[in-house]
Structures are given as structure tokens and as C-alpha cells.
Amino acid sequence: xxxxxxxxxxxxxxxxxxxxxxxxxxxxxxxxxxxxxxxxxxxxxxxxxxxxxxxxxxxxxxxxxxxxxxxxxxxxxxxxxxxxxxxxxxxxxxxxxxxxxxxxxxxxxxxxxxxxxxxxxxxxxxxxxxxxxxxxxxxxxxxxxxxxxxxxxxxxxxxxxxxxxxxxxxxxxxxxxxxxxxxxxxxxxxxxxxxxxxxxxxxxxxxxxxxxxxxxxxxxxxxxxxxx
Amino acid sequence: xxxxxxxxxxxxxxxxxxxxxxxxxxxxxxxxxxxxxxxxxxxxxxxxxxxxxxxxxxxxxxxxxxxxxxxxxxxxxxxxxxxxxxxxxxxxxxxxxxxxxxxxxxxxxxxxxxxxxxxxxxxxxxxxxxxxxxxxxxxxxxxxxxxxxxxxx
Numbered sequence: 001x002x003x004x005x006x007x008x009x010x011x012x013x014x015x016x017x018x019x020x021x022x023x024x025x026x027x028x029x030x031x032x033x034x035x036x037x038x039x040x041x042x043x044x045x046x047x048x049x050x051x052x053x054x055x056x057x058x059x060x061x062x063x064x065x066x067x068x069x070x071x072x073x074x075x076x077x078x079x080x081x082x083x084x085x086x087x088x089x090x091x092x093x094x095x096x097x098x099x100x101x102x103x104x105x106x107x108x109x110x111x112x113x114x115x116x117x118x119x120x121x122x123x124x125x126x127x128x129x130x131x132x133x134x135x136x137x138x139x140x141x142x143x144x145x146x147x148x149x150x151x152x153x154x155x156x157x158x159x160x161x162x163x164x165x166x167x168x169x170x171x172x173x174x175x176x177x178x179x180x181x182x183x184x185x186x187x188x189x190x191x192x193x194x195x196x197x198x199x200x201x202x203x204x205x206x207x208x209x210x211x212x213x214x215x216x217x218x219x220x221x222x223x224x225x226x227x228x
Numbered sequence: 229x230x231x232x233x234x235x236x237x238x239x240x241x242x243x244x245x246x247x248x249x250x251x252x253x254x255x256x257x258x259x260x261x262x263x264x265x266x267x268x269x270x271x272x273x274x275x276x277x278x279x280x281x282x283x284x285x286x287x288x289x290x291x292x293x294x295x296x297x298x299x300x301x302x303x304x305x306x307x308x309x310x311x312x313x314x315x316x317x318x319x320x321x322x323x324x325x326x327x328x329x330x331x332x333x334x335x336x337x338x339x340x341x342x343x344x345x346x347x348x349x350x351x352x353x354x355x356x357x358x359x360x361x362x363x364x365x366x367x368x369x370x371x372x373x374x375x376x377x378x379x380x381x
Contacts (some may be wrong), residue, residue, distance in 0.1 A: 134309050182282075183282040183286035185285065187289070197280075201280065
């Protein structure tokens, strides 16, 4: 009769469910069903990222978390599952160049009037500028003529600033799990986030505001007593 | 009108199961019937597929083929290909904009004209050119453009 309850079963499972990979010459052991980005962050290895949020499935739109796997292929670390014996490099001349271009495009479409921005204390974009060594001169050349888009105040509890939005889609994925009221609208450089007919579904939970990595979604400054 | 719309749509729905993935074919058929995507059919389609209207707007605004406002009776298509661009398409665009008082991609409120630009209409020898519905006007100058739209200038 096979032994159903092996005393070491939990240990065996533990070993089975873990994989060991190398990130930047460091051996790292993590759970099987995880992405390279999660594995790296859990082991204090920094990979730049903007559209990744630990609570959400990654959409892979910011394209900053690119890494090199096996010395040749470039992949998005947030969307690539870990494999046994993987050799990952988070930085190399090619990766840094591609990543910098992607980052410059994001910054060039983002208004940099940080002084009055409600998100200055937590802005992820601002905090990436140092590690990615942003060249402001190059960005200025990429920048389109400044166009001030109006703030979206469709919901009295939520202000959306299209000039600051980096289209990371974190708010959309957050809302998808709760009310499914926010949507990506349009395409290309004119992409925006909007309710688009679902404003009534919004329950003002504020989860999108809490998750916004930049200052694009925020609670209006005007306090409620004033407007009442 | 409400009755008619829902009847037309239930005719379309007969061929579908009500899955999310069927949204685009349904929108295409609905646009084939109505000419564009008005609000009421969108609401009925949302109910049928059990998704939100916002999701449908999100899809419809992404694809160029879907229109949320009706097209004009006359569609002016200006070529912005390389040949036309070099031979002065931007000036022609300005001239048309002035003549029919529309910007690129807009439809006039009385639904007379829709002005759109495309990458090439395939007659570079006639650059710069545009077409009104299916008639092509080539070798244009600002003066000729004004003539086409019967504007003295």
C-alpha cells in the first residue's frame, strides 16, 4: 500500500514548487509561479518599473522592466515567468539604451510642472529619473509643443489630469476588480483614461487614486464642506 | 424608434452566443445597419454581452473603423502621402478647412461634409489630390480647391 501521508511531503512540495535562477550573478530561489520582476524585487534587486503593481496582474505597457535572459533575448520581466536555471541580467549596454528610449518617451509625454503636482511626494516617475539617468535635454527635443489638456472632473470625488497620465493602466486594472468603471479610451498619443458612460458605476472607493503612480488621479483639493 | 432598434439588433444577435469575444463582429454589423454607433444600440449590445457600456466605448474608440458620430453625406478624403505632402497637401488641407469650415476628422453639424485624411489614395501622379466620395480631384492648387467647393477667394 502506498504511503499516503509521507512525513516529508510538505518538504518535497516545497522543493518542487521552487526554482533557482541567477539574476545579476546572484543565485535566487523563488516560488515557481512568479515573474522575474517579482523574484528580483523580493530579493532586493532593482529593476525599473512603472506599470507594475504588486496586487495586480501586470499589463506590460511601460516597457521599463526589460531584462536580458540567457545573454541574448530581451524580455519584459513582469510578464515572463521564472524558469529553473535561468540567467537574467538586469543591465547591459543594449538593455540600458532601449530602456532609456522608452523612459524618455514616457517623460516627454508627461508635464513636468512637479512643483504644484499633488503626486510629488509619491511620484514613481520622478523617482526613476535618477536611477535611469534621464537626460533632460534629450527629452526636451522629443517633447511635442506643450498642449494643456483640460482636467476631467466628471466625478466630483476624482480629478483626472491627462497631462500627467502615463497610461500605465494600473487604475483601470484596479477598477476592473472592483466596479469596472474606468476604461482606456482612444489610441496612440491621444490615449486617456475615462469613465466613458460608466461614471454612475463608480463608488468613490478611491482605490484608483491610491494606486496611481504619478499625480494623474487625485481627490480634488476643494473640500466637501465647501461645495455643499 | 426604440422598438425598431431593439428589433434590428435582436436580428443580429441570433447569430451570436453572447460572449465578450463577439463584441467586434456585433459592432461591425450594428454599424453596417445604423451607419455609425448611436448610444441606444450600444446600451442594448452591452446588456446582451453582459459588459459595461464603457467597455464598448473603449473598444469603439480604439479602432478607426468604428464611428460614434454619423458621417456626412459627402466624404472629403485628402491624401497626405509623401508625394502629395511634398507638392503641398498641407496648404490644400488649410484651403479645404476654410472652405467647408471643418478641421481634419470632423463632420459638419448639418451632416453635409466629413473631412478626413489618409496616408495615400493611390494616385501619386496626380499629387496633390483629394477625393469627394468616389470622384478624384488631382493636380490641385489652392485656387483650384476653392473652385471645387465653389468658394470665391
